[in-house]
Amino acid sequence: MLSMQLTDDAELRALEPWHAPEFAQHVAAAQDHLLKWLPWSTSAAEEEGAEKLLQRYADAQARDEGRILGIWVGGKLVGGTLFxxxxxxxGTCELGVWLAPEAVGRGLVTRASKVMIDWAFRVRGMHRVEWRCATTNTRSSAVARRLGMTREGVLREAFQLRGVRHDTEMWAILASEWPTKP
Known part of the structure; x- marks a missing residue:
């Protein structure tokens, strides 16, 4: 099983369909925070929807088209990252992240994202990793900046969430820009 220590009490590991009850509980508890950014946060707050989402990523991973990992702190699921x-x-992928409000500010998303990007470039030979976020999601933009990504522009009203159109920032980093040492 994939498992990577992020801090003394935090780890990044596979988030699989059998985690659906824990994932649904996590999403339901953080839903007010997640609703601002993630369309799946409504359906995944129920066990059936959580299982469908996790199975979709398990199937995507089997086809080599995506993957999802969770961030656990002290054994509790608090967020995650996904391709x-x-x-x-x-040679292109898009990295996405989410985090419960109680885990914000610890650098967990930045650490987990570094692991994911490093794996995409060094192990899988990808050429480009993209990051998209609403222009109003300043925390997400700050992570992209800390990761050394370049802000390539804004896709105007490109993302619709709950009937509201949002501008989306496009960030990216190329394999040639990624540090050669982990």
């Missing part, structure tokens, strides 16, 4: 898009033929 929402994985296009091996183009």
């Amino acid at each position: 929402r898009v994985w296009t091996r033929s183009m």
Whole structure:
């Protein structure tokens, strides 16, 4: 099983369909926070929806088209990271993240994202990792900046969430820009 220590009490590990009860509980507890950014946060707050989402990523991983990992602190699921898009033929993927409000500010998303990006470049030979976030999601933009990504522009009203259109920032980093030492 994949498991990577992020801090003394935090780890990044596979988030699989059998985690659906824990994932649903996590999403339901953080739902007010997650609703601002993530369309799946409503359906995944129920065990059936959580299992469908996790199975979708398990199936995508089996086809080499994506994957999802969770961040646990002290044995409790508090967030995660995923390759929402994985296009091996183009060497391009899109990294996404989420975190419960009680875990914000510890650098967990930045650490987990570094692991994911490093794996995409060094192990899988990807060429480009993208990061998209609403222009109003300043915490997400700050992570992209800390990861050394370049802000490539804004996709105007490109993302619709609960009937409201949002501008989306596009960030990216190329394999040639990623530090050579982990």
